[in-house]
Amino acid sequence: MALNNITLGQFYPAESVVHRLDPRVKIILLIALIVAIFLAQNLLAFVPVVLFLYAAARLSTVPFPMLIKGLKPLRFILILTFVLNVFFLQGETPLLDLGFTVIKKEALITAVHYSLRLVLLVLASSVLTLTTAPIVLTDGLERLLSPLRVIHFPAHEMAMMMSIALRFIPTLLEEADKIMKAQTARGADFESGHLIQRAKAMVPLLVPLFVSAFRRAGDLAMAMEARCYHGGEGRTRLRVLKCERRDYIACAVMALLIAAVVVLSRLY
Amino acid sequence: MSEAIISVEHVSFAYEEEGREAVRDVTLSIPRGAFHAILGQNGSGKSTLAKLINGLYLPTQGTVTVCGLDTKDDQNTWEIRRRAGMVFQNPDNQLVATIVEEDVAFGLENIGVPTEEMPGRIEKALADVDMLPFAHRAPHTLSGGQKQRVAIAGVLAMRPEAIIFDESTAMLDPRGRKEVMAAVKKLNQEQGITVLWITHFMEEAVNCDRVHVMHDGQIALSGTPEEVFADPDKIRVYRLDAPPMARLAQQLRQAGMPLGQGILTVDEMAKEVCRLCK
Numbered sequence: 001m002a003l004n005n006i007t008l009g010q011f012y013p014a015e016s017v018v019h020r021l022d023p024r025v026k027i028i029l030l031i032a033l034i035v036a037i038f039l040a041q042n043l044l045a046f047v048p049v050v051l052f053l054y055a056a057a058r059l060s061t062v063p064f065p066m067l068i069k070g071l072k073p074l075r076f077i078l079i080l081t082f083v084l085n086v087f088f089l090q091g092e093t094p095l096l097d098l099g100f101t102v103i104k105k106e107a108l109i110t111a112v113h114y115s116l117r118l119v120l121l122v123l124a125s126s127v128l129t130l131t132t133a134p135i136v137l138t139d140g141l142e143r144l145l146s147p148l149r150v151i152h153f154p155a156h157e158m159a160m161m162m163s164i165a166l167r168f169i170p171t172l173l174e175e176a177d178k179i180m181k182a183q184t185a186r187g188a189d190f191e192s193g194h195l196i197q198r199a200k201a202m203v204p205l206l207v208p209l210f211v212s213a214f215r216r217a218g219d220l221a222m223a224m225e226a227r228c229y230h231g232g233e234g235r236t237r238l239r240v241l242k243c244e245r246r247d248y249i250a251c252a253v254m255a256l257l258i259a260a261v262v263v264l265s266r267l268y
Numbered sequence: 269m270s271e272a273i274i275s276v277e278h279v280s281f282a283y284e285e286e287g288r289e290a291v292r293d294v295t296l297s298i299p300r301g302a303f304h305a306i307l308g309q310n311g312s313g314k315s316t317l318a319k320l321i322n323g324l325y326l327p328t329q330g331t332v333t334v335c336g337l338d339t340k341d342d343q344n345t346w347e348i349r350r351r352a353g354m355v356f357q358n359p360d361n362q363l364v365a366t367i368v369e370e371d372v373a374f375g376l377e378n379i380g381v382p383t384e385e386m387p388g389r390i391e392k393a394l395a396d397v398d399m400l401p402f403a404h405r406a407p408h409t410l411s412g413g414q415k416q417r418v419a420i421a422g423v424l425a426m427r428p429e430a431i432i433f434d435e436s437t438a439m440l441d442p443r444g445r446k447e448v449m450a451a452v453k454k455l456n457q458e459q460g461i462t463v464l465w466i467t468h469f470m471e472e473a474v475n476c477d478r479v480h481v482m483h484d485g486q487i488a489l490s491g492t493p494e495e496v497f498a499d500p501d502k503i504r505v506y507r508l509d510a511p512p513m514a515r516l517a518q519q520l521r522q523a524g525m526p527l528g529q530g531i532l533t534v535d536e537m538a539k540e541v542c543r544l545c546k
Binding site: 215238 | 358
């Protein structure tokens with residue numbers, strides 16, 4: 001069992017315009033796009049959303065198969081949504097007589113609508129995570145949430161925790177691999193048996209891993225203090241996020257898109 | 269040499285949960301620009317002493333002053349930690365960021381260095397330890413010696429006057445140890461940064477200005493490396509082994525070779541043997 005081939009997140013490194021957008025702007029754009037997807041009342045209103053996503057995906061230079069891969073875990077939900085809607089929704093116009101039931105036109109349209117909505121939601125968030133490194137995303141979230149500090153929301157602490165987690169995931173994976181090999185050498189068996197047996201076999205892996213994680217945490221806290229870490233107050237940053245022209249353009253396009261979706265939804 | 273940059277006076281320290289004193293009545297003074305080593309077995313109190321100097325622990329008795337600042341005064345804490353940086357043992361557990369460059373920036377961000385000033389300081393610090401080509405790498409892709417050099421750069425960027433190395437080579441392979449040792453010596457010689465080198469490798473102490481041997485929480489022996497290692501039997505009492513060349517010299521002397529005193533390295537041994545052969 002190799003643990004080291006797990007890639008972190010699904011970031012696709014490239015130098016595209018989409019990659020270079022301010023992470024704050026990208027997060028806001030994603031939220032706006034999700035709103036637009038829910039605002040769309042008919043299939044026609046999805047057209048601008050699809051066009052926007054297509055353009056974003058093309059500009060990002062992320063290969064399409066990678067984008068589509070994000071849909072794979074959702075395939076059962078998608079099929080279920082579609083099938084349930086097709087068969088069980090009521091409608092007036094009969095479309096296809098299957099003998100045991102009659103598929104109605106309205107039901108088919110709603111089924112397509114709901115499934116498409118799901119697909120678009122997943123694709124939209126995939127574009128964000130594929131084009132933004134996890135650490136940059138964390139940074140963007142911290143900046144976006146920092147106004148909430150007035151109500152004592154620990155934005156800085158949360159971001160620091162996330163970035164430390166990102167830093168230590170490869171280290172802990174390496175360690176888990178080492179412990180696993182050490183335990184295998186002592187006769188532990190991680191790969192056979194039914195589910196409960198295998199879960200039990202994880203105990204000799206997890207206990208040392210936890211102990212070492214806590215020791216690491218203690219060491220790291222000490223090292224951070226030795227380097228003058230004392231919370232988010234008075235802290236400056238190496239990377240300062242600055243909105244540039246492309247960010248404003250992206251926002252403008254999004255505003256147009258929402259307007260288009262609303263108008264198209266009304267037209268029908 | 270000039271004034272003491274680190275001065276430890278009659279310091280004792282006990283961990284709350286243990287009660288036993290880990291450091292007992294230690295007095296130590298390190299002049300500016302010096303390279304001192306502290307040697308000792310595991311549990312001799314040498315790491316505790318390091319943490320006392322950096323203000324991570326506060327002495328139960330006595331005073332520790334760094335650059336004239338008392339560690340007991342809360343207001344001095346951050347200034348002391350900036351001026352006397354610390355590099356720890358485990359290279360994995362002291363790097364905070366996911367990219368080398370950002371890790372070096374961590375300390376600077378903490379002390380509020382303006383953003384415009386950061387890139388220059390980071391670049392210089394990385395260049396000083398020959399790690400500039402790795403600025404954009406992820407720490408987990410580096411070797412142990414490289415990670416430790418990044419940790420040194422992180423301290424260096426804060427422009428410290430002294431650096432305390434708490435067994436910083438203990439977890440490295442021989443090559444990594446050599447890399448780190450060389451980088452530290454260069455900093456000491458070229459930039460005049462005071463070094464306090466804590467270790468249990470005897471051979472790392474042979475080139476420093478002064479060696480302090482710690483045993484059971486106390487400083488048992490202090491002197492130049494030549495003085496401390498002159499009699500391998502003496503330091504064996506503290507469960508330490510003199511560097512291999514010092515032991516060899518002793519054995520040769522016992523076998524009747526009239527070797528001179530103060531032989532600690534292979535080079536010195538070779539020179540002395542050549543002298544005798546002439």
